[in-house]
Amino acid sequence: SSSRNVDLSKTEAQLSEHIRKATSIDETAPKRKHVRASIVYTWDHKGSASFWNGIKVQPIQADEIQTFKALITVHKVLQEGHPIALVEGQGQLSWLESIDRSVGGGEGSRGYAPLIKEYVRYLIAKLSFHRAHPEFNGTFEYEEYISLKSINDPNEGYETISELMTLQDQIDAFQKLIFAHFRNGSNNECRMAALTPLVTESYGIYKFITSMLRAMHRTLGDDEALSPLRGRYDAQHYRLVRFYYECSTLRYLTSLITIPKLPQDPPNLLADDENAPALPARPRHDEPVTKPR
Amino acid sequence: MSSVIRSVKNVTKGYSSVQVKVRNATSNDPWGPTGADMADIARITYNSTFPADLPNSSTDFYEVMDMLDKRLNDKGKNWRHVLKSLKVLDYCLHEGSELVVTWARKNIYIIKTLREFYYVDESGKDVGAAIRQSAKELTSLILDEERLRAERTNRGSWKSRVTGLEEF
Numbered sequence: 001s002s003s004r005n006v007d008l009s010k011t012e013a014q015l016s017e018h019i020r021k022a023t024s025i026d027e028t029a030p031k032r033k034h035v036r037a038s039i040v041y042t043w044d045h046k047g048s049a050s051f052w053n054g055i056k057v058q059p060i061q062a063d064e065i066q067t068f069k070a071l072i073t074v075h076k077v078l079q080e081g082h083p084i085a086l087v088e089g090q091g092q093l094s095w096l097e098s099i100d101r102s103v104g105g106g107e108g109s110r111g112y113a114p115l116i117k118e119y120v121r122y123l124i125a126k127l128s129f130h131r132a133h134p135e136f137n138g139t140f141e142y143e144e145y146i147s148l149k150s151i152n153d154p155n156e157g158y159e160t161i162s163e164l165m166t167l168q169d170q171i172d173a174f175q176k177l178i179f180a181h182f183r184n185g186s187n188n189e190c191r192m193a194a195l196t197p198l199v200t201e202s203y204g205i206y207k208f209i210t211s212m213l214r215a216m217h218r219t220l221g222d223d224e225a226l227s228p229l230r231g232r233y234d235a236q237h238y239r240l241v242r243f244y245y246e247c248s249t250l251r252y253l254t255s256l257i258t259i260p261k262l263p264q265d266p267p268n269l270l271a272d273d274e275n276a277p278a279l280p281a282r283p284r285h286d287e288p289v290t291k292p293r
Numbered sequence: 294m295s296s297v298i299r300s301v302k303n304v305t306k307g308y309s310s311v312q313v314k315v316r317n318a319t320s321n322d323p324w325g326p327t328g329a330d331m332a333d334i335a336r337i338t339y340n341s342t343f344p345a346d347l348p349n350s351s352t353d354f355y356e357v358m359d360m361l362d363k364r365l366n367d368k369g370k371n372w373r374h375v376l377k378s379l380k381v382l383d384y385c386l387h388e389g390s391e392l393v394v395t396w397a398r399k400n401i402y403i404i405k406t407l408r409e410f411y412y413v414d415e416s417g418k419d420v421g422a423a424i425r426q427s428a429k430e431l432t433s434l435i436l437d438e439e440r441l442r443a444e445r446t447n448r449g450s451w452k453s454r455v456t457g458l459e460e461f
Binding site for chain 1: 358359368369400402406408410419429
């Protein structure tokens with residue numbers, strides 16, 4: 001077997017230690033090392049139950065910073081963890097709702113309450129999208145067979161794109177809220193840390209939508225029917241350009257991730273445009289490429 | 294200094310010669326791995342069959358990968374272990390046995406999750422940047438089967454990535 005020689009002595013106790021440190025009380029980004037250990041654990045054990053149990057027993061709700069860091073950690077595990085995390089995450093909705101209720105109204109003593117509420121709303125929306133569309137992975141990495149699948153059924157394709165666009169709108173609302181909550185005299189690292197998965201996710205969704213829309217235009221040849229989606233696509237393009245521009249001014253972010261560079265104007269979906277994201281090659285195996293590798 | 298401790302550890306912990314080879318190539322020394330080290334390790338990854346006259350060779354491939362795996366998951370302070378292991382893995386993906394390719398595909402999450410590796414050293418320098426860059430390049434290589442095939446047959450086109458490691 002070519003699998004890793006997983007150290008099974010790495011017990012749940014060690015995982016919960018990583019979770020505890022990722023959600024510590026310090027107003028910083030959740031430490032990548034501990035977030036990564038949680039992600040790797042879900043792959044090694046092909047399960048996320050221990051992660052969910054581990055994070056739920058942490059007393060995170062006593063402190064806004066810890067709550068916010070826990071949500072970032074959850075988001076990262078949903079994105080980068082084993083696909084089972086998205087499935088098992090469906091059982092965590094009431095826990096997420098309890099977090100929403102626990103912060104109450106107002107800004108909260110450190111100003112994180114509105115961010116927590118919006119984050120919970122976003123994660124619930126993400127989870128429900130994935131429940132309806134299990135063919136997408138946590139970061140929406142584009143694979144051509146998805147778009148082929150949807151063109152076969154244009155109605156389903158239309159629906160999927162609309163839902164992705166709704167998710168994209170929610171990311172946009174959330175990122176604006178985060179920027180609006182930056183505080184002078186603070187390094188804002190903890191708030192910026194939430195932007196990292198949002199940049200990844202918004203770009204994944206953007207590439208997906210671009211590719212799916214182009215493929216649908218090519219196959220359907222029905223400009224009229226798709227024109228509402230095109231209008232929405234263009235508007236989202238401009239908002240994303242703005243979002244990425246603002247992220248590119250934050251040194252913390254630019255050192256950590258590559259901020260995507262979009263052309264100023266949206267690509268023409270009806271023509272081949274070299275500035276647009278390329279359509280990847282068709283998978284060469286029977287095996288669907290979004291399967292866990 | 295660190296190399297002295299390492300050679301003591303190599304003995305006291307009972308590492309095999311293959312393990313020692315990988316440990317030395319991916320050490321905290323501010324130089325290396327050398328081309329010769331990497332070429333040796335890549336050659337060892339072919340020792341995965343079980344010829345009757347070479348009873349130890351069956352484990353060689355796994356010893357290389359397990360040690361690289363351990364190094365790849367090392368803590369921030371040992372960022373050189375991580376960076377050098379990525380370089381050795383890159384090299385082995387090109388010059389090593391097909392099993393290395395299979396291993397990397399199957400365990401890609403180990404490399405993927407290093408794309409956000411972050412560590413600031415005592416002097417305040419962000420030493421994670423090289424690791425993030427390497428992890429990014431390796432991830433896209435492993436996912437691009439066609440390119441990896443081409444690079445495995447066309448020696449040299451990729452070597453600039455794993456040279457220039459004389460100093461960190």
